[in-house]
Amino acid sequence: MSELRRARAAAQLLxxxxxxxxxxxxxxxxxxxxxxxxxxxxxLRARVTGLAAxxxxxxxxxxxxVVGWLNRGTLHLVAADDYPWLHALTAPGRFAANARRLxxxxxxxxxxxxxxxxxxxxxxxxGPLSRAELAERVAARGIRTTGQAMPHLLMLTALRGIAVLGxxxxxxxxxxxxxxxxxxxxxxxxxxxxxxxxARRYLTAHAxxxxxxxxxxxxxxxxDARAGLRAIAAEPVGRAPRAVPARLLPAFDPYLLGxxxxxxxxxxxxxxxxxxxxxxxxxxxxxxxVAVGTWTLPRGEVALDLFGDADPRAFxxxxxxxxxxxxxxxxx
Numbered sequence: 001m002s003e004l005r006r007a008r009a010a011a012q013l014l015x016x017x018x019x020x021x022x023x024x025x026x027x028x029x030x031x032x033x034x035x036x037x038x039x040x041x042x043x044l045r046a047r048v049t050g051l052a053a054x055x056x057x058x059x060x061x062x063x064x065x066v067v068g069w070l071n072r073g074t075l076h077l078v079a080a081d082d083y084p085w086l087h088a089l090t091a092p093g094r095f096a097a098n099a100r101r102l103x104x105x106x107x108x109x110x111x112x113x114x115x116x117x118x119x120x121x122x123x124x125x126x127g128p129l130s131r132a133e134l135a136e137r138v139a140a141r142g143i144r145t146t147g148q149a150m151p152h153l154l155m156l157t158a159l160r161g162i163a164v165l166g167x168x169x170x171x172x173x174x175x176x177x178x179x180x181x182x183x184x185x186x187x188x189x190x191x192x193x194x195x196x197x198x199a200r201r202y203l204t205a206h207a208x209x210x211x212x213x214x215x216x217x218x219x220x221x222x223x224d225a226r227a228g229l230r231a232i233a234a235e236p237v238g239r240a241p242r243a244v245p246a247r248l249l250p251a252f253d254p255y256l257l258g259x260x261x262x263x264x265x266x267x268x269x270x271x272x273x274x275x276x277x278x279x280x281x282x283x284x285x286x287x288x289x290v291a292v293g294t295w296t297l298p299r300g301e302v303a304l305d306l307f308g309d310a311d312p313r314a315f316x317x318x319x320x321x322x323x324x325x326x327x328x329x330x331x332x
Contacts, residue, residue: 012205016049026065026077029254031071031076031082034067035075035252038250046250064079065079066080069090069155071217083182087161088191116153116156116160119162122134130175131150163177192227195227198228199225203237205254248295248302248322249284256274256281
């Protein structure tokens, strides 16, 4: 188990390779869960020496990084040039669930189409807009936006390749017109080549792993995961270092997401403290890739809740670094 864990922890960059930059880390991970942008920033902090929160925001502002509904139908941060082919793989399987949720929110198919057209026109005419601004424009046309209707209308707009989450407006990420933000990149891709690239990039950041793990992580059918892995079966996979330093990983960190079984990193007796249910995955304190506690940042200071006899002194440097990082965010 320790060899498997160390290999995966190293593939996830928890050993923080020297000279690794922000964009290198994002490309290596391929997709960083980002329904909470603060957690996505902290996930990158755990892997990139000296990173500032403002560095991530600047990359969102200059369109080198974008966020969209990708793997598992969840918001993920990716390099801009990885977005098109990953979107082409993952979007088709999400339309049925999106239509079902819109129906549950009282939005008819005709109203959904009208809302997408309103959003597209607003972004084309006015440039990037926040969710609240877009909701005002959609509601003005008599379309329901209350409850969870607006998030799912925005998701539909993104699934159709019309919008992405891009620049920051204060502390709120705005939506941008995909063709403006990504240029001509949103063109049809070769599905077989895209599946091979998905498998290659997944193994780069997760190996050793199998088709079931890839299918869970990407939210694709098992047959697609198997096809991608078959296409790259002859390609080599890197080796891991002997140990991984103590790390403070945020909620929904990529290291603990998308596995068929995460017991390699979370001891079963502590699983409920890390993953209490309801889709939650807490911020974890890890040593050598093993979760030994959870942590929070009340008032900008790290507070540890360690399991058993884990030594809090192991996290002193990480705590100082995490506290520095949150203060490096640009003013809203």
